[in-house]
Amino acid sequence: MSWLQLSLDTSEAQAPILELVFENLGALSVTLGDAGDQPLLETPPASEQLWQHTRVTALFEGSQDQQLLQQALGQALSEELLNSLCWERIEDRIWERVWLEHFKPMSFGKRLWVCPAGEQISEPDGVVIQLDPGLAFGTGTHPTTALCLTWLDSQALTGKTVIDYGCGSGILGIAALKLGASSVIAIDHDPQALQASQDNAVKNGVADRLATYLPNEAPADKADYLVANILAGPLIELAPQLIDHIKPNGHFALSGILTEQADELAQRYRPFASLDPVKQLEEWVLISGVNRKNG
Known part of the structure; x- marks a missing residue:
């Protein structure tokens, strides 16, 4: 089974906003990662320190209507962000393991x-x-x-x-x-x-x-x-x-x-x-x- 993955690189300040936008459009998971090469020291539980350049990756069901999703994103994102979106079809087995790597107690x-x-x-x-x-x-x-x-x-x-x-x-x-x-x-x-x-x-x-x-x-x-x-x-x-x-x-x-x-x-x-x-x-x-x- 395939999945529709969207990703884009953004600033530390914008990343949480984009995370919420994707979640409210029905994303099954949203992960935040390093879009540059900036190490982060371990932070206390429930705190969230992000990278100056953050990659936001959202996963949707493969059956998601891509045209309707793009229309909804067009209303929520600036033209610059919309044009920078990367769309990709991926296999089911990959994203669960990646997601768990970022999910700790x-x-x-x-x-x-x-x-x-x-x-x-x-x-x-x-x-x-x-x-x-x-x-x-x-x-x-x-x-x-x-x-x-x-x-x-x-x-x-x-x-x-x-x-x-x-x-x-x-x-x-x-x-x-x-x-x-x-x-x-x-x-x-x-x-x-x-x-x-x-x-x-x-x-x-x-x-x-x-x-x-x-x-x-x-x-x-x-x-x-x-x-x-x-x-x-x-x-x-x-x-x-x-x-x-x-x-x-x-x-x-x-x-x-x-x-x-x-x-x-x-x-x-x-x-x-x-x-x-x-x-x-x-x-x-x-x-x-x-x-x-x-x-």
Whole structure:
């Protein structure tokens, strides 16, 4: 079976943005590598140091409509970046091994870990999420995911209900369940993301407490917690609907937001909520708060 691989060389600052663009267009995996010859010293878990010249490589299913994908990229990328894209067909067996070389155990908050399937950690009190390649896009390496995982680790989730809106690999919903949540509703517009979430929930022994839905099929349930790691535009547009999914005095966290978008997004949610201080990692932020809307 063949796969469609896209790659381009970019700056350290642009690489995380391109990573998120590819993920939101349905990439099965996105890897970042050295496009020059710059050695990096080992960095602490959950930190992300990139190369000054970074190669961003995204993998899509071979059945992906290349023309439609190119049209979508044309709306998201500058003409210069679009013209520098390298398109390639590759065999299935190659990318899984390459992807695993870049995926090492990572820690978030005080006790949460994300590890490649089969790897163990030495922390006796660690809460471990196991992921492997396949459909497991969204592994915690992107700053927005790291912000959400750290936030979840700081919450009192035992016995609580959670909505993971824009679930991707299901990593956030699975983290919530491993941290004590009683149930998770995972919502995504991409059927592949729902399949990835279900598969990863099975691998982590929490499938009986995670239900997946397309947005137009999701129940109208209100949850104690909601986490949405998508993009600022949809977060602004969906604000009333997302708030309506949260119980009064329930908690939420929103990410996929660049620092320059934080003020606009905060203004959108302030009429409904009490907002916490903004959390920032690199050029990305997380906005969290408590729903003050009654009923």
